[in-house]
Amino acid sequence: MVHAHSARDRARLVSEAERLCAEAGETLTPLRRRVLELLIAKDGPAKAYDLLAELDGESGPAKPPTIYRALDFLMKLGLAHKIESLNAFVACDVGACARATIFxxxxxxxxxxxxxxxxxxxDLGEAARKDGFExxxxxxxxxxxxxxxxxxx
Ligand SMILES: [Zn+2]
Ligand SMILES: [Zn+2]
Known part of the structure:
Protein backbone atom coordinates (compact mmCIF):
# COMPACT_ATOMS: atom_id res chain seq x y z
CA MET A 1 0.00 0.00 0.00
CA VAL A 2 1.06 3.61 0.15
CA HIS A 3 4.16 4.61 2.03
CA ALA A 4 6.17 7.78 1.91
CA HIS A 5 8.05 7.93 -1.33
CA SER A 6 11.79 7.71 -1.10
CA ALA A 7 13.91 10.15 -3.08
CA ARG A 8 14.54 7.35 -5.54
CA ASP A 9 10.82 6.67 -5.97
CA ARG A 10 10.24 10.34 -6.58
CA ALA A 11 12.94 10.51 -9.21
CA ARG A 12 11.49 7.41 -10.83
CA LEU A 13 7.95 8.85 -10.91
CA VAL A 14 9.21 12.06 -12.47
CA SER A 15 11.30 10.35 -15.12
CA GLU A 16 8.35 8.06 -15.86
CA ALA A 17 6.26 11.20 -16.29
CA GLU A 18 8.79 12.61 -18.71
CA ARG A 19 8.68 9.44 -20.74
CA LEU A 20 4.87 9.50 -20.85
CA CYS A 21 4.83 13.12 -21.95
CA ALA A 22 7.31 12.42 -24.71
CA GLU A 23 5.20 9.48 -25.87
CA ALA A 24 2.11 11.66 -25.95
CA GLY A 25 4.00 14.34 -27.88
CA GLU A 26 3.67 16.69 -24.93
CA THR A 27 6.19 18.60 -22.88
CA LEU A 28 6.70 18.42 -19.15
CA THR A 29 7.39 22.12 -18.74
CA PRO A 30 9.27 23.27 -15.63
CA LEU A 31 6.00 24.34 -14.01
CA ARG A 32 4.16 21.11 -14.79
CA ARG A 33 7.13 19.19 -13.48
CA ARG A 34 7.27 21.28 -10.32
CA VAL A 35 3.55 20.75 -9.64
CA LEU A 36 3.99 17.02 -10.15
CA GLU A 37 6.98 17.00 -7.78
CA LEU A 38 4.98 18.84 -5.14
CA LEU A 39 2.12 16.35 -5.48
CA ILE A 40 4.49 13.42 -5.19
CA ALA A 41 6.17 14.98 -2.16
CA LYS A 42 2.78 15.44 -0.47
CA ASP A 43 2.18 11.71 -0.44
CA GLY A 44 -1.50 12.37 -0.06
CA PRO A 45 -4.32 14.58 -1.28
CA ALA A 46 -3.35 18.22 -1.79
CA LYS A 47 -5.61 21.17 -2.45
CA ALA A 48 -4.76 23.45 -5.34
CA TYR A 49 -4.25 26.27 -2.88
CA ASP A 50 -1.71 24.30 -0.87
CA LEU A 51 0.26 23.77 -4.03
CA LEU A 52 -0.10 27.40 -4.90
CA ALA A 53 1.30 28.41 -1.53
CA GLU A 54 4.32 26.18 -2.04
CA LEU A 55 4.98 27.42 -5.52
CA ASP A 56 4.61 30.98 -4.39
CA GLY A 57 7.92 32.67 -4.03
CA GLU A 58 9.85 30.01 -5.90
CA SER A 59 9.62 32.00 -9.10
CA GLY A 60 7.51 35.00 -8.21
CA PRO A 61 3.86 34.82 -7.16
CA ALA A 62 2.04 31.86 -8.67
CA LYS A 63 -1.43 32.42 -10.07
CA PRO A 64 -4.35 30.03 -9.63
CA PRO A 65 -5.06 29.57 -13.37
CA THR A 66 -1.46 28.48 -13.85
CA ILE A 67 -1.83 25.77 -11.25
CA TYR A 68 -5.14 24.58 -12.63
CA ARG A 69 -3.74 24.39 -16.13
CA ALA A 70 -0.77 22.37 -14.91
CA LEU A 71 -3.09 20.07 -12.93
CA ASP A 72 -5.39 19.63 -15.94
CA PHE A 73 -2.41 18.63 -17.99
CA LEU A 74 -1.18 16.12 -15.42
CA MET A 75 -4.69 14.65 -15.11
CA LYS A 76 -5.08 14.38 -18.85
CA LEU A 77 -1.97 12.22 -18.98
CA GLY A 78 -3.07 10.18 -15.96
CA LEU A 79 -0.14 11.46 -13.90
CA ALA A 80 -2.44 13.00 -11.32
CA HIS A 81 -6.01 12.46 -10.20
CA LYS A 82 -8.65 14.64 -8.67
CA ILE A 83 -10.45 13.23 -5.69
CA GLU A 84 -13.80 14.89 -6.07
CA SER A 85 -15.09 14.18 -2.60
CA LEU A 86 -12.08 15.95 -1.08
CA ASN A 87 -11.69 18.52 -3.84
CA ALA A 88 -8.02 17.64 -3.79
CA PHE A 89 -5.38 16.24 -6.10
CA VAL A 90 -2.96 13.35 -5.82
CA ALA A 91 -0.07 12.19 -7.94
CA CYS A 92 -0.83 8.89 -9.60
CA ASP A 93 0.77 6.17 -7.57
CA VAL A 94 0.43 3.46 -10.15
CA GLY A 95 1.57 5.25 -13.27
CA ALA A 96 -0.67 5.84 -16.25
CA CYS A 97 -3.71 4.15 -14.76
CA ALA A 98 -5.79 6.31 -17.03
CA ARG A 99 -8.67 3.88 -17.31
CA ALA A 100 -9.66 2.57 -13.91
CA THR A 101 -8.64 3.68 -10.48
CA ILE A 102 -9.95 3.04 -7.01
CA PHE A 103 -9.10 5.31 -4.11
CA ASP A 123 -17.00 -7.12 -14.22
CA LEU A 124 -18.33 -3.61 -14.13
CA GLY A 125 -17.07 -2.99 -17.65
CA GLU A 126 -18.67 -6.17 -18.89
CA ALA A 127 -21.97 -5.49 -17.17
CA ALA A 128 -22.09 -2.02 -18.66
CA ARG A 129 -21.22 -3.35 -22.09
CA LYS A 130 -24.21 -5.68 -21.92
CA ASP A 131 -26.26 -2.54 -21.47
CA GLY A 132 -24.61 -1.08 -24.53
CA PHE A 133 -22.43 1.30 -22.56
CA GLU A 134 -18.71 1.50 -23.23
ZN1 LIG B 1 -6.66 6.18 8.76
ZN1 LIG C 1 -3.38 6.61 -10.89
Whole structure:
Protein backbone atom coordinates (compact mmCIF):
# COMPACT_ATOMS: atom_id res chain seq x y z
CA MET A 1 0.00 0.00 0.00
CA VAL A 2 1.06 3.61 0.15
CA HIS A 3 4.16 4.61 2.03
CA ALA A 4 6.17 7.78 1.91
CA HIS A 5 8.05 7.93 -1.33
CA SER A 6 11.79 7.71 -1.10
CA ALA A 7 13.91 10.15 -3.08
CA ARG A 8 14.54 7.35 -5.54
CA ASP A 9 10.82 6.67 -5.97
CA ARG A 10 10.24 10.34 -6.58
CA ALA A 11 12.94 10.51 -9.21
CA ARG A 12 11.49 7.41 -10.83
CA LEU A 13 7.95 8.85 -10.91
CA VAL A 14 9.21 12.06 -12.47
CA SER A 15 11.30 10.35 -15.12
CA GLU A 16 8.35 8.06 -15.86
CA ALA A 17 6.26 11.20 -16.29
CA GLU A 18 8.79 12.61 -18.71
CA ARG A 19 8.68 9.44 -20.74
CA LEU A 20 4.87 9.50 -20.85
CA CYS A 21 4.83 13.12 -21.95
CA ALA A 22 7.31 12.42 -24.71
CA GLU A 23 5.20 9.48 -25.87
CA ALA A 24 2.11 11.66 -25.95
CA GLY A 25 4.00 14.34 -27.88
CA GLU A 26 3.67 16.69 -24.93
CA THR A 27 6.19 18.60 -22.88
CA LEU A 28 6.70 18.42 -19.15
CA THR A 29 7.39 22.12 -18.74
CA PRO A 30 9.27 23.27 -15.63
CA LEU A 31 6.00 24.34 -14.01
CA ARG A 32 4.16 21.11 -14.79
CA ARG A 33 7.13 19.19 -13.48
CA ARG A 34 7.27 21.28 -10.32
CA VAL A 35 3.55 20.75 -9.64
CA LEU A 36 3.99 17.02 -10.15
CA GLU A 37 6.98 17.00 -7.78
CA LEU A 38 4.98 18.84 -5.14
CA LEU A 39 2.12 16.35 -5.48
CA ILE A 40 4.49 13.42 -5.19
CA ALA A 41 6.17 14.98 -2.16
CA LYS A 42 2.78 15.44 -0.47
CA ASP A 43 2.18 11.71 -0.44
CA GLY A 44 -1.50 12.37 -0.06
CA PRO A 45 -4.32 14.58 -1.28
CA ALA A 46 -3.35 18.22 -1.79
CA LYS A 47 -5.61 21.17 -2.45
CA ALA A 48 -4.76 23.45 -5.34
CA TYR A 49 -4.25 26.27 -2.88
CA ASP A 50 -1.71 24.30 -0.87
CA LEU A 51 0.26 23.77 -4.03
CA LEU A 52 -0.10 27.40 -4.90
CA ALA A 53 1.30 28.41 -1.53
CA GLU A 54 4.32 26.18 -2.04
CA LEU A 55 4.98 27.42 -5.52
CA ASP A 56 4.61 30.98 -4.39
CA GLY A 57 7.92 32.67 -4.03
CA GLU A 58 9.85 30.01 -5.90
CA SER A 59 9.62 32.00 -9.10
CA GLY A 60 7.51 35.00 -8.21
CA PRO A 61 3.86 34.82 -7.16
CA ALA A 62 2.04 31.86 -8.67
CA LYS A 63 -1.43 32.42 -10.07
CA PRO A 64 -4.35 30.03 -9.63
CA PRO A 65 -5.06 29.57 -13.37
CA THR A 66 -1.46 28.48 -13.85
CA ILE A 67 -1.83 25.77 -11.25
CA TYR A 68 -5.14 24.58 -12.63
CA ARG A 69 -3.74 24.39 -16.13
CA ALA A 70 -0.77 22.37 -14.91
CA LEU A 71 -3.09 20.07 -12.93
CA ASP A 72 -5.39 19.63 -15.94
CA PHE A 73 -2.41 18.63 -17.99
CA LEU A 74 -1.18 16.12 -15.42
CA MET A 75 -4.69 14.65 -15.11
CA LYS A 76 -5.08 14.38 -18.85
CA LEU A 77 -1.97 12.22 -18.98
CA GLY A 78 -3.07 10.18 -15.96
CA LEU A 79 -0.14 11.46 -13.90
CA ALA A 80 -2.44 13.00 -11.32
CA HIS A 81 -6.01 12.46 -10.20
CA LYS A 82 -8.65 14.64 -8.67
CA ILE A 83 -10.45 13.23 -5.69
CA GLU A 84 -13.80 14.89 -6.07
CA SER A 85 -15.09 14.18 -2.60
CA LEU A 86 -12.08 15.95 -1.08
CA ASN A 87 -11.69 18.52 -3.84
CA ALA A 88 -8.02 17.64 -3.79
CA PHE A 89 -5.38 16.24 -6.10
CA VAL A 90 -2.96 13.35 -5.82
CA ALA A 91 -0.07 12.19 -7.94
CA CYS A 92 -0.83 8.89 -9.60
CA ASP A 93 0.77 6.17 -7.57
CA VAL A 94 0.43 3.46 -10.15
CA GLY A 95 1.57 5.25 -13.27
CA ALA A 96 -0.67 5.84 -16.25
CA CYS A 97 -3.71 4.15 -14.76
CA ALA A 98 -5.79 6.31 -17.03
CA ARG A 99 -8.67 3.88 -17.31
CA ALA A 100 -9.66 2.57 -13.91
CA THR A 101 -8.64 3.68 -10.48
CA ILE A 102 -9.95 3.04 -7.01
CA PHE A 103 -9.10 5.31 -4.11
CA UNK A 104 -9.46 4.06 -0.57
CA UNK A 105 -9.89 7.14 1.55
CA UNK A 106 -9.64 6.95 5.32
CA UNK A 107 -12.30 9.10 7.00
CA UNK A 108 -10.22 9.44 10.10
CA UNK A 109 -6.66 10.28 9.04
CA UNK A 110 -7.28 11.27 5.44
CA UNK A 111 -4.81 8.72 4.13
CA UNK A 112 -5.50 7.90 0.51
CA UNK A 113 -4.39 4.72 -1.16
CA UNK A 114 -4.62 4.16 -4.86
CA UNK A 115 -4.45 0.95 -6.70
CA UNK A 116 -4.79 0.03 -10.28
CA UNK A 117 -8.31 -1.29 -10.46
CA UNK A 118 -7.98 -2.76 -13.90
CA UNK A 119 -8.93 -6.26 -12.83
CA UNK A 120 -11.31 -5.45 -10.02
CA UNK A 121 -13.45 -3.49 -12.44
CA UNK A 122 -13.57 -5.92 -15.31
CA ASP A 123 -17.00 -7.12 -14.22
CA LEU A 124 -18.33 -3.61 -14.13
CA GLY A 125 -17.07 -2.99 -17.65
CA GLU A 126 -18.67 -6.17 -18.89
CA ALA A 127 -21.97 -5.49 -17.17
CA ALA A 128 -22.09 -2.02 -18.66
CA ARG A 129 -21.22 -3.35 -22.09
CA LYS A 130 -24.21 -5.68 -21.92
CA ASP A 131 -26.26 -2.54 -21.47
CA GLY A 132 -24.61 -1.08 -24.53
CA PHE A 133 -22.43 1.30 -22.56
CA GLU A 134 -18.71 1.50 -23.23
CA UNK A 135 -16.85 2.66 -20.13
CA UNK A 136 -13.78 4.72 -20.94
CA UNK A 137 -12.80 5.78 -17.47
CA UNK A 138 -13.79 4.68 -13.99
CA UNK A 139 -12.78 6.32 -10.79
CA UNK A 140 -14.15 5.07 -7.52
CA UNK A 141 -13.72 6.82 -4.23
CA UNK A 142 -14.27 4.35 -1.40
CA UNK A 143 -14.46 5.76 2.12
CA UNK A 144 -13.76 3.96 5.34
CA UNK A 145 -11.08 3.26 7.91
CA UNK A 146 -7.50 2.44 7.01
CA UNK A 147 -5.73 -0.49 8.63
CA UNK A 148 -3.87 1.71 11.14
CA UNK A 149 -6.99 3.62 12.22
CA UNK A 150 -8.99 0.40 12.46
CA UNK A 151 -6.38 -1.07 14.74
CA UNK A 152 -6.34 2.05 16.89
CA UNK A 153 -10.14 2.11 17.17
ZN1 LIG B 1 -3.38 6.61 -10.89
ZN1 LIG C 1 -6.66 6.18 8.76
Missing amino acids: LICDKCGRTDEFDAGHALV IKHTMIEAKGLCAACKQAA
